Amino acid sequence: MARQRHGRREFFGLSGAAVAGAVTAPWIGAQPVAAAAVDADADLVVFNAKVYTVDARLPRAEAFAVKAGRFVAVGTTADIKGLIGKNTQQFDARQMTVVPGFTDCHNHAGGDTLLYEVLVGNPFEVEFVTINSIIDKLRVKARQTPPGTWVEGFFFDDTKVKDQRELNRKDLDEVSLEHPVVVRHRGGHTSYYNSKALEMAGVNKSTPNPAGGTFDRDATGELSGRVTDRARNVFNRIGSRVTFNPQQIEQRERDGLAHISKQFVRYGLTTVHHEGGDLAALQQVRARGDLHHRVSYESSGKVLDGMIAAGIMTGFGDDWIRLGATSEHTVDGSFSERTMALSQPYPGIQPAYKGNITETQDDLNAWIEKVHRAGIQVNCHANGDVAIDMFLTAVERAQRLFPRQNARPKITHCTLITEDLVRRIKALDAIPAMFTTYAYYNSDKFVFYGEDLMKRSMAYRTFLDAGVHAAAGSDFSPGPFAPLMGMQGMVTRRGWDGKTWGANQRITVDEALIVNTMNGAYASFEENVKGSITAGKLADFVVLADDPHTVDPEKIKDIQIVRTVVGGTAAYQA
Numbered sequence: 001m002a003r004q005r006h007g008r009r010e011f012f013g014l015s016g017a018a019v020a021g022a023v024t025a026p027w028i029g030a031q032p033v034a035a036a037a038v039d040a041d042a043d044l045v046v047f048n049a050k051v052y053t054v055d056a057r058l059p060r061a062e063a064f065a066v067k068a069g070r071f072v073a074v075g076t077t078a079d080i081k082g083l084i085g086k087n088t089q090q091f092d093a094r095q096m097t098v099v100p101g102f103t104d105c106h107n108h109a110g111g112d113t114l115l116y117e118v119l120v121g122n123p124f125e126v127e128f129v130t131i132n133s134i135i136d137k138l139r140v141k142a143r144q145t146p147p148g149t150w151v152e153g154f155f156f157d158d159t160k161v162k163d164q165r166e167l168n169r170k171d172l173d174e175v176s177l178e179h180p181v182v183v184r185h186r187g188g189h190t191s192y193y194n195s196k197a198l199e200m201a202g203v204n205k206s207t208p209n210p211a212g213g214t215f216d217r218d219a220t221g222e223l224s225g226r227v228t229d230r231a232r233n234v235f236n237r238i239g240s241r242v243t244f245n246p247q248q249i250e251q252r253e254r255d256g257l258a259h260i261s262k263q264f265v266r267y268g269l270t271t272v273h274h275e276g277g278d279l280a281a282l283q284q285v286r287a288r289g290d291l292h293h294r295v296s297y298e299s300s301g302k303v304l305d306g307m308i309a310a311g312i313m314t315g316f317g318d319d320w321i322r323l324g325a326t327s328e329h330t331v332d333g334s335f336s337e338r339t340m341a342l343s344q345p346y347p348g349i350q351p352a353y354k355g356n357i358t359e360t361q362d363d364l365n366a367w368i369e370k371v372h373r374a375g376i377q378v379n380c381h382a383n384g385d386v387a388i389d390m391f392l393t394a395v396e397r398a399q400r401l402f403p404r405q406n407a408r409p410k411i412t413h414c415t416l417i418t419e420d421l422v423r424r425i426k427a428l429d430a431i432p433a434m435f436t437t438y439a440y441y442n443s444d445k446f447v448f449y450g451e452d453l454m455k456r457s458m459a460y461r462t463f464l465d466a467g468v469h470a471a472a473g474s475d476f477s478p479g480p481f482a483p484l485m486g487m488q489g490m491v492t493r494r495g496w497d498g499k500t501w502g503a504n505q506r507i508t509v510d511e512a513l514i515v516n517t518m519n520g521a522y523a524s525f526e527e528n529v530k531g532s533i534t535a536g537k538l539a540d541f542v543v544l545a546d547d548p549h550t551v552d553p554e555k556i557k558d559i560q561i562v563r564t565v566v567g568g569t570a571a572y573q574a
């Protein structure tokens with residue numbers, strides 16, 4: 001017994017030294033972690049595992065111990081078993097794989113849509129639907145909806161339609177001629193309207209396209225019903241919407257967040273960067289015990305203005321809800337919906353089309369300067385090379401006017417790059433949060449860009465080679481958020497349809513792990529508390545039934561998540 005005690009003390013002595021060497025953040029003292037551990041048994045010991053730590057100093061391990069929500073020791077099964085006391089929960093991983101919890105750096109965590117709205121596509125997986133199924137679902141909704149009130153469908157994906165044609169105005173006229181009807185593309189930048197909606201908005205075939213958007217026409221010059229980006233603004237002013245009182249709205253927000261939190265941990269996510277959402281509801285959900293994942297909250301609107309007014313900077317909060325970057329400030333259109341701003345015309349489109357810029361350089365400069373000066377991490381949505389250039393120009397300007405070390409400006413999507421853009425991104429230590437599941441899920445859309453552009457798109461290989469902290473941003477709802485689906489696409493660049501695009505951008509399984517864990521932590525300035533299985537860090541990890549390093553790469557997405565653990569507590573168990 002005494003011997004064992006001695007051994008344990010020695011072991012913690014070692015891990016304490018490792019902690020001291022590793023962390024610089026003031027809130028993790030190396031001494032308290034080690035000292036507390038010596039005095040008491042571990043809360044949890046995981047052993048007999050294939051642990052990929054994503055910590056270069058000890059990349060592989062067999063076991064680890066958790067105390068008070070943090071990893072306290074990582075090593076061999078023999079070493080760590082010495083830390084088991086009578087109150088220690090033991091988990092024999094039976095040679096299963098354990099990796100750090102996954103981080104999604106860009107997610108519109110709108111659980112209320114999943115719970116309450118009409119879903120005309122599958123949010124989580126590749127699934128083809130028929131146009132008739134869409135019409136049927138919306139007809140049911142129309143029957144329960146007073147005339148003149150919007151009937152809306154969500155999660156449409158134009159390339160996951162069995163009919164193999166565009167959804168159009170006439171399809172939606174079959175839903176109703178008395179209700180304005182809209183089907184929203186899951187990408188968030190295009191929508192499809194029926195004739196009633198177009199008529200109520202005063203849009204006809206001779207209406208000119210506004211700046212930053214289009215009213216699309218069919219081959220005969222008639223409105224097709226598809227409307228892109230800013231042209232959709234005219235529909236905000238028309239039609240009635242089902243209204244809810246403030247209590248109902250809050251209840252829907254809370255239930256939606258609780259619902260999506262369960263989905264996140266089911267797929268192995270332990271940290272998600274939320275694009276806005278109701279901050280009060282988020283705190284209430286946490287208080288009632290229904291928040292299973294950690295949140296980096298990305299603010300906009302009133303919350304962002306409030307932060308600036310009150311002097312609240314990025315990093316404020318705690319390990320469960322922390323204020324991160326701003327939410328994405330949009331500079332251009334969409335990759336999946338083919339409206340992103342390119343420096344060259346889209347291949348094969350007449351008349352020549354280069355996508356939509358949705359912000360002027362002057363407005364962007366002013367917004368970035370304001371946020372940057374306030375000590376808040378800027379974050380812009382920039383897909384095309386033109387938009388990324390605009391973003392970098394604005395950040396470089398802000399840094400000249402008000403130099404700030406370690407600002408880590410975030411580029412949401414950062415899809416199409418050039419050598420010069422990569423150089424400037426590296427110089428600013430900007431963080432590209434690139435699409436993850438798209439390589440698998442959206443391979444059917446890459447033909448619109450062609451192989452030349454795809455070689456420079458979602459450029460994980462190029463960024464990692466350049467030493468850029470490339471991170472994962474699913475952009476749910478536009479993309480499914482499953483991290484393993486994302487990893488598979490990063491490793492294979494092959495889609496559900498068997499087509500491979502931009503194979504030059506493939507990365508290894510180990511690199512994909514770094515992207516989905518450590519680089520995600522870096523993106524929110526949390527690399528000292530998250531992102532790897534390291535003594536002193538938060539005990540967030542995932543147990544996988546198979547090892548992504550050894551399974552057929554085409555099957556990484558099918559690996560079962562056995563358990564997701566957040567802060568040492570199982571948040572999900574298969």
Ligand SMILES: [Zn+2]
Pocket residue numbers: 106108275328381412475
């Ligand atoms: Zn987004």
